[in-house]
Each structure stands twice: as structure tokens, then as C-alpha cells.
Amino acid sequence: MDPADTLAELRALAAKVDALAQRVQRLGEENRSLRLQQEQLANDRSQLLAKNEQARSRVEAMIARLKSLEQHT
Template sequence: MEQRDLPTELHKLLARIDLLAARMQRLQDENRSLRAQVEQLLSERAQLLSKQEQARSRVEAMISRLKSLEQHT
């Protein structure tokens, strides 16, 4: 490599570093967003599981009451 090519190569290298830094920032932002999304989905899942358990308990209670009424008639 000749001495006069050094500034050109340096500029290319700096441009590539800037590109990589921008890409890294985008990936960090995307990662942060995805982590927040996962947290939200896990919270939503926990709420849905809780609601499902409550519904199951109510249905089981209704079935028990119906069986009890059926036995008394």
C-alpha cells in the first residue's frame, strides 16, 4: 500500500466504523423493544392464566351445584 492511499483507506475504514456503529445502535434499540414486548406478553399470559383458573373454578362450582340439585330432586 502506498503512502498516498492511506487517507483513502482511513476514510473507508471510518465510514465502515460509522456504519457498524449505526447498525449496532439499531440492533440495541430493536433488542430493547423486543425485551419489552416479551415482558408485556409474559404479563398478559399470566393474567390470562389467572382468568382461565378463575373460570375453571366457577365452572367446577356450577357443576357441583347442579349435581347437588340433581341428587335432591
């Protein structure tokens, strides 16, 4: 094999390795970003569920008061 061919193959391989390293870095950053987004969405969901439960409790309490008022009249 010609040394020039070997050198060209090594350069091509080095370029592929560099491209892969950059891709791994981008994917790692994307993964971190998605994990943070997932955590934020989970927190938002938890807060919404808590607010929903509070609203449900208030509505049930209002219904109970209305029924109580209705019985007293």
C-alpha cells in the same frame, strides 16, 4: 504506500466503523423493544392464565351445584 491510498483506506475504515456503530445502536434499540414486548407478552399470558383458572373454578362450582340439585330432586 501512497499517502492518498492510506487516506482513502482510513476514510473507508472510518465509514465502516460509523456503519457498525449505527448498526449496534439500531440493534440495541431493537433489543430493548423486543425485551419490552416479551415482558408485556409474559404479563398478558399470566393474566390469561389467571382468568382461565377463575373460569375453570366457576365451571367446577356450577357443576358441583348442579350435581347437588340433581341429588336433591
